[in-house]
Amino acid sequence: MISEIGATDEAARPLRADAARNRALILETAAEVFAEHGLDAGYDEIARRAGIGVGTVYRRFPERSELVRALFETRVEEIVAIAEEAESNEDAWAGLAYFLEKALERQVVDRGLKEVMASTIQDGEHLSIGRERLGPIIEGMVARAQAAGAMRSDVESTDLGVQLMLMSSISTPAQPDLWRRYLALFLDGLRARPDLSPLPLLAPADEAMHALMCNLRGREI
Amino acid sequence: MISEIGATDEAARPLRADAARNRALILETAAEVFAEHGLDAGYDEIARRAGIGVGTVYRRFPERSELVRALFETRVEEIVAIAEEAESNEDAWAGLAYFLEKALERQVVDRGLKEVMASTIQDGEHLSIGRERLGPIIEGMVARAQAAGAMRSDVESTDLGVQLMLMSSISTPAQPDLWRRYLALFLDGLRARPDLSPLPLLAPADEAMHALMCNLRGREI
DNA sequence: AGTGAAACGGAACTGACTTTCCACTTCCAA
DNA sequence: TTGGAAGTGGAAAGTCAGTTCCGTTTCACT
Numbered sequence: 001m002i003s004e005i006g007a008t009d010e011a012a013r014p015l016r017a018d019a020a021r022n023r024a025l026i027l028e029t030a031a032e033v034f035a036e037h038g039l040d041a042g043y044d045e046i047a048r049r050a051g052i053g054v055g056t057v058y059r060r061f062p063e064r065s066e067l068v069r070a071l072f073e074t075r076v077e078e079i080v081a082i083a084e085e086a087e088s089n090e091d092a093w094a095g096l097a098y099f100l101e102k103a104l105e106r107q108v109v110d111r112g113l114k115e116v117m118a119s120t121i122q123d124g125e126h127l128s129i130g131r132e133r134l135g136p137i138i139e140g141m142v143a144r145a146q147a148a149g150a151m152r153s154d155v156e157s158t159d160l161g162v163q164l165m166l167m168s169s170i171s172t173p174a175q176p177d178l179w180r181r182y183l184a185l186f187l188d189g190l191r192a193r194p195d196l197s198p199l200p201l202l203a204p205a206d207e208a209m210h211a212l213m214c215n216l217r218g219r220e221i
Numbered sequence: 222m223i224s225e226i227g228a229t230d231e232a233a234r235p236l237r238a239d240a241a242r243n244r245a246l247i248l249e250t251a252a253e254v255f256a257e258h259g260l261d262a263g264y265d266e267i268a269r270r271a272g273i274g275v276g277t278v279y280r281r282f283p284e285r286s287e288l289v290r291a292l293f294e295t296r297v298e299e300i301v302a303i304a305e306e307a308e309s310n311e312d313a314w315a316g317l318a319y320f321l322e323k324a325l326e327r328q329v330v331d332r333g334l335k336e337v338m339a340s341t342i343q344d345g346e347h348l349s350i351g352r353e354r355l356g357p358i359i360e361g362m363v364a365r366a367q368a369a370g371a372m373r374s375d376v377e378s379t380d381l382g383v384q385l386m387l388m389s390s391i392s393t394p395a396q397p398d399l400w401r402r403y404l405a406l407f408l409d410g411l412r413a414r415p416d417l418s419p420l421p422l423l424a425p426a427d428e429a430m431h432a433l434m435c436n437l438r439g440r441e442i
Numbered sequence: 443a444g445t446g447a448a449a450c451g452g453a454a455c456t457g458a459c460t461t462t463c464c465a466c467t468t469c470c471a472a
Numbered sequence: 473t474t475g476g477a478a479g480t481g482g483a484a485a486g487t488c489a490g491t492t493c494c495g496t497t498t499c500a501c502t
Contacts, residue, residue, distance in 0.1 A: 016448060016499055042489065053451035058491065060449095155406070162403070166387045169437055172429045181422045182383070185376070188417055189410025196409055201402040208393045216390055237469060237478055263459065274481035279461065 023060050025050050031071055034112030039068055072116045079103050079117065083137045092144035093151060097187055099141070100164060101180075107168040108179055114168045118213035131161075135206065152192045156203035165213045244281050246271050252292055255333030260289055293337045300324050300338065304358045313365035314372060318408055320362070321385060322401075328389040329400055335389050339434035352382075356427065373413045377424035386434045 015023060029050040033041045047054040061067040082102045089095035107114040117131075138157040145151035163186055170179040204212065236244060250271040254262045268275040282288040303323045310316035328335045359378040366372035384407055391400040425433065 018498065019449060022449085044490080047451090054490090055452070055492080055494095056450060159402075159406070162391065166390075169387075170383065170433065172425065172432050172436075174429050174432075175422065175425060178422060178425060178429075178433075181380070181420050181424070184418075184420050185380070185407075185410045188414075189406050193409075193414075197405075199402050199405050201396065201399060203402070204393065204396060204399060208395050208399075211393050211395075212391065212399075215393075239468065240479060243479085264461085265459075268481090275460090276462080276464095276482070277480060280479075 019060070022050075022052055022056055025052065026057055026060055026067075027070060030067055031112075034068075034071065035110040038111040039064070039115045068112075068116065072113060075106070075110075075113050076116060079106060080133050080137075083134055087137050087141055091150075092141045092148060096138075096141050096145055096151075096160070099138070100160070100167075100183060100187075103164060104168055104179055104183060107164075108171045108176070114165075117168075118165055118210075118216065131206075131210070135161075146192070149192050151190055152196055154196075154198045155190060158204045158206060158209040161209050162204060162212060165216055169216070240281070243271075243273055243277055246273065247278055247281055247288075248291060251288055252333075255289075255292065256331040259332040260285070260336045289333075289337065293334060296327070296331075296334050297337060300327060301354050301358075304355055308358050308362055312371075313362045313369060317359075317362050317366055317372075317381070320359070321381070321388075321404060321408075324385060325389055325400055325404060328385075329392045329397070335386075338389075339386055339437065340431075352427070352431070356382075367413070370413050372411055373417055375417075375419045376411060379425045379427060379430045382430050383425060383433060386437055390437070 014020075026046065030041075030046050033046050033049060037045070043057045044054050047057050050057075061070075079102075083099050086095035086099035086102075089098065103117075107117060135157065138160055142151065142155065142157045142160065146153045167179045167182055167186070170182055172178060235241075247267065251262075251267050254267050254270060258266070264278045265275050268278050271278075282291075300323075304320050307316035307320035307323075310319065324338075328338060356378065359381055363372065363376065363378045363381065367374045388400045388403055388407070391403055393399060
């Protein structure tokens with residue numbers, strides 16, 4: 001309740017001009033670094049690229065999770081928004097395909113986002129956003145696509161989650177879009193067909209899916 | 222060309238009895254440790270579990286790659302043998318499914334093996350085994366399965382390699398066999414169908430597939 | 443302009459791992 | 473049985489990334 005300049009978001013005391021400038025610089029640089037190296041990237045790499053001291057980064061974001069939250073909250077929201085947009089498509093199958101494509105477009109090029117999406121539940125106290133909201137939306141679309149006879153009836157929404165995370169690693173410098181090939185293949189396998197035998201085993205439960213996602217990129221919690 | 226006891230494999234000078242005993246113990250223990258933690262597991266963990274000193278492990282296997290080779294050469298051969306067995310199946314589609322299943326059964330429970338299979342080319346000078354021999358066999362089966370009209374004609378053998386590596390990460394403590402579900406789904410997507418649109422993009426080249434596999438589990442080279 | 447609080451940079455510290463080294467033990471051949 | 477080469481265990485040294493600390497600089501307010 002004090003002044004106007006440099007007050008970035010949560011606390012009440014405004015930052016000094018140089019501090020605010022550096023904070024913005026850190027966010028900008030960290031976005032790049034996390035995209036390349038994931039959420040475990042060293043603060044010193046961020047500092048080096050930003051041309052500031054490590055101490056400055058630590059002072060502004062003593063907890064890594066604060067930095068992660070500041071960077072990825074809106075990115076996760078964006079993906080939720082994509083899901084909501086997809087949901088509004090009358091053709092649920094098309095909606096699902098759209099969601100998978102747009103989500104992958106984002107996750108493939110940003111390793112940090114991929115890791116955040118793989119957590120997005122009780123990650124400390126942060127980012128308990130994504131999956132809780134995404135889950136029900138995907139579930140609804142899956143149910144509608146199955147009811148419409150477009151999607152085989154023995155898949156569940158967690159199956160899509162698992163495959164989404166797997167496909168988000170499929171990219172090489174030579175063929176950055178390679179994931180599109182496997183998305184197409186996956187979607188073909190998802191279609192309802194008269195002659196399919198039912199899938200073996202149960203679809204993973206939500207927590208199982210989460211555990212799996214964490215495994216996929218070494219990250220704990 | 223000297224004696225008989227304790228001569229383990231390559232060099233000519235035999236090991237002393239206690240050294241030979243420890244070497245066997247190291248191999249036995251390292252197999253476990255690598256299966257759990259992958260090829261980068263610390264020598265100290267191996268030593269601790271074997272109840273010997275770290276120095277002993279370093280003296281016997283100064284280069285990690287020697288240890289890896291000693292442990293995994295036969296395991297890789299085993300997988301090549303599975304491929305050859307699969308190849309002998311008149312029904313190429315069934316052969317491919319058999320190969321994927323048996324290879325996954327082995328890779329899923331052994332993180333070390335998974336990593337070795339992801340390299341198996343110019344890994345130092347070692348283990349230049351697997352893919353060079355596996356590649357042509359899979360290619361042949363794919364071609365035959367396509368000629369027989371069982372498999373869609375727009376997939377290639379490298380597509381199978383990519384998916385094999387991805388699926389080998391799908392396992393949770395609660396559902397260790399979960400990969401079987403996604404293998405079934407993948408195979409369904411692989412079947413020839415009159416109504417499929419062709420897959421987008423080119424299948425990855427051999428080196429692209431290799432680069433991808435390395436990415437998948439942080440391991441370089 | 444002057445002053446004190448805030449912020450800065452980067453050297454120093456920390457702790458986890460990896461590797462080497464060496465005083466002591468074990469084996470084996472004479 | 474004994475001499476000495478081979479082998480052993482684990483402490484010490486070396487690495488390396490992550491974090492803290494503090495002398496110096498910058499800012500904002502008077």
